[in-house]
Amino acid sequence: MSTLTVDEAPAVSRVSRPPRRRGRAGAIASVILLWGYAAVALAPLVLMALGSLRTEQDLADKPIGLPLHPAFENYAKAWSEGxxxxxxxxxxxxxxxxxxxxxxxxxxxxxxxxxxxxxxxxxxxxxxxxxxxxxxxxxxxxxxxxxxxxxxxxxxxxxxxxxxxxxxxxxxxxxxxxxxxxxxxxxxxxxxxxxxxxxxxxxxxxxxxxxxxxxxxxxxxxxxxxxxxxxxxxxxxxxxxxxxxxxxxxxxFESSYAELYAGLVITTIPLVLLFLLATKQIVAGLTAGMSK
Amino acid sequence: MVQAQRRLKPRATGGGHARRRSLLIFLIPALALYSVFIVYPLISALEYSFYSWTGTRRGGFAGLSNFHDLLTKYPLSEQVWRALGHNCLFFVGTMLIQTIAGLTFAVLLHKSRRGKRFLQTAFTLPHLVSPIVVGYLWSLMLNPQFGAVNAALRGVGLGSLAQPWRGDPHLALPVAIVVNAWQWIGFPMLLFAAALAGIPEEYEQAARCDGASSWQVFRRVTFPLLTPVLGIVSVLTFIGNFNVLDLIYALQGSQGNPTFSTDVLGLLFYRTAFDNPDANAIGQSSALAVCMFVLIFGVSIAANRFFRRMEDRLR
CATH class of the missing domain: 1.10.3720.10 (MetI-like)
Structure with a gap:
């Protein structure tokens, strides 16, 4: 019984494969959608990390930008004064x-x-x-x-x-x-x-x-x-x-945006580290009991 | 097999006296901690709601008058319904975004090979971040002058779409819903992905053999098998919806600005308990807590039953 289904499986999938061209267009759309949303999911977090290294003046001039001269003092200030x-x-x-x-x-x-x-x-x-x-x-x-x-x-x-x-x-x-x-x-x-x-x-x-x-x-x-x-x-x-x-x-300190970014990063970093160390357990735990 | 295993389990009499003593040692710490700090306070909240309070001093038995206050005493009477309405919109909005996007991503990821792990991680990462951090981060990004969102819109020539996202009373709630969905989307996606992985491939192949199109396979085979997950997602979203307080607090302050347009029950409960000029703050907030409790519990149980029946019908 089991050998029969195993033998049959490839034949079935070969027959039922959908027309190639439509599949290709769909695949491209799916890649764009998935990677596009990945950018949406990550961009705010990247912006937070970058913002924490930029100066107050720089942030006010250009909301989106790279920390060309990393301002680590944001962290020092948030850590001690904040x-x-x-x-x-x-x-x-x-x-x-x-x-x-x-x-x-x-x-x-x-x-x-x-x-x-x-x-x-x-x-x-x-x-x-x-x-x-x-x-x-x-x-x-x-x-x-x-x-x-x-x-x-x-x-x-x-x-x-x-x-x-x-x-x-x-x-x-x-x-x-x-x-x-x-x-x-x-x-x-x-x-x-x-x-x-x-x-x-x-x-x-x-x-x-x-x-x-x-x-x-x-x-x-x-x-x-x-x-x-x-x-x-x-x-x-x-x-x-x-x-x-x-x-x-x-x-x-309502308007110290740079330090606030640093504070947000300080709050988040331990969890990100934990996540990277234990992605497998976290994903398994989130879906625990789902597969019977 | 099950029967045989069950028979193998030791009887309580097996260990005798020592065993009964160790049973207590095992159970008492958790029982005490859980009863004292979780169960007792919730029962007390129920009790508090039937008394009138002056500050922290308990007055006489008040029957249902605290509940009556909730519905009739201005400003509370207005705030309760408004907040409940916002919670309903919040639930519907979050569910729509989460289900459609989460399911789409799960299905697409199920079929794709490349970068699957990375994409799953990327979608789930916001889920880990504290709602307070998410609220402040987005309030920085949505700032009309210095915010990244308007800057990005101007950058791609869509400057006319730039908005005071958090300041417009009509936009504030939808914006909060989108931010909330941004944070939580990874969770339904993972649940759907796990359920998809559990569906045997033979089902799809059998349907294909019978000449079903991709859409028909999804609509008639895959989707019905995902109903239990949809049930779990909606109940959890519904419950989570009443815990939405941190996000709004960070995004719009404890009043649900602008002019209460993002006020939700969780926030209103906090204000009624700890930021209430009325002397009977404890009575009123406890009554509100009881109402929310009944609502959360009632709807969760009803939803559970509904989805179970739907599962049965689909089988």
Whole structure:
């Protein structure tokens, strides 16, 4: 049966090939469309990078142009006077802290949800997964008063707790799926050898789901790094992260376009680096669960 | 096979006492974090909406009067409907651009060989950038005097098309929608691409054998198989639509300038909660939050059901 279809396939495609000329014109149009839009998608980002290296005067004279004499002082100024050094450090601390805490608690919870049998497991899983659909920003007012009452308002720790919690549903969703695929023999063998539950988890199970942990961490990192709403409400300037720091910078130095470009690049570069390092995981993660 | 695997799973009784204790250690951190910082605040918001507030002091039970305020108390009554209308336009506009362009690009990329990886990366890159950065970047580019967009138009001899893009109340919202679509287009494209890759080639070959044209193959074979993805894309776009706040904030300020022409519910919710002269800001904003919650949830579930039924009919 299978050999039959394999044998037939080339013949079928040869017969059904559309007329050559129309195909050629279509192909050219498709190339133009695709590369044309690629230019539209990239041009603003290129303009941002170029703008960050041009002087204020140059930008005012010619909106589009090359940095013939790269003005690195834009970065120096944004970094020190514009306050981006502190925003950058805050962003790193808050994002990394949230990702580590969120992924840590999620991997702990996902393990028994996927591999133990206990009463209420289905309900508990549903409780966590419901969070995938919850618009958590709508709870911002109670979050504010909650943090206020436990002394975590205007603190990075408070922000980290909220962020880490916001990532739990997605992380548990991905990690339980991975844990479920692992063969049972693994932990049975370990148990026979006398390993405790914690040891099985830490030394056998977690290393096996490392790819999933990478996906989960990446997918927390990007939106948290980019978020502006929670820091805007929950912390003051000295704890501001980059996106909300940008709004403050704009309010203060409205017309320093060159420095603003530098600030935009500073905010974006870490994500671009991350993307280039992990394109494969990101694309796979975006489309996770699509191909059955 | 499935049956056999299921039977292999250990019973809860297998580990006994130690196992039950470790179960708690495993579950409690996530449960606590998630319940305290996500679930509890959302339930509290519901509770808050039924009380009247003076500043941060909770007054008596107010029934539905906060909700009544939303619909009747000027300026809120006007702002809510306007913002909702803008959200609807935002959703429809974004969906049209994203679906048509995203699907076109996915189909073309599916067939092309050269530069596929690069093109996918290029289309997806804006997706990574913070909406705040996107907003400021585009507001610089759309500046009527120093902006790159008008400069480019003048450069190619289309200077007459140069506009005050962000300042014109009729243009501001469509411009925001296009900027938003520019940022998000890579996402539906990737989803469509993944679904296309999952369609067996035999389907197309079989249709071709029966004499179907390219368009007929797409219309009758490929497109119906993409309905589930279309469903996912529209639900996610709909939900994302209510989170559009950062982009507008950076592009048009917290008021949705000019004269509220780009105001959306996310922004209005923020202003009602934290920038509201009314003493009952908490009550009103919580009521608004509850309404948005119901809207998001209701429409998502209805859309899910609708697309599932459509899938069934197409099978």
């Amino acid at each position: 306050g981006f050094s502190s925003y950058f450090v805050n962003s790193i601390v808050v994002t990394v802290g949230s990702v580590v805490l969120g992924a840590g608690v999620s991997v702990l919870a996902a393990y028994p949800l996927a591999r133990y049998r206990f009463r209420g497991r289905g309900l508990l899983t549903a409780y966590f997964l419901a969070g995938l659909m919850l618009p958590i920003r709508l709870g911002i007012v109670p979050v504010f008063y909650l943090l206020n009452s436990i002394g975590l308002i205007d603190s990075k720790i408070g922000l980290i707790c909220v962020y880490a919690a916001s990532g739990v549903p997605f992380s548990i969703f991905v990690l339980t799926a991975f844990f479920r695929q692992l063969p049972m023999e693994l932990e049975e063998a370990a148990r026979i050898d006398g390993a405790g539950e914690m040891r099985i988890f830490a030394q056998i199970m977690v290393p096996m789901v490392r790819p999933a942990l990478t996906t989960v961490a990446l997918f927390q990192f990007i939106p948290l790094w980019n978020d502006f709403f929670f820091p805007l409400v929950l912390v003051e300037d000295h704890n501001y992260t980059l996106p909300v720091g940008l709004t403050r910078f704009v309010a203060e």
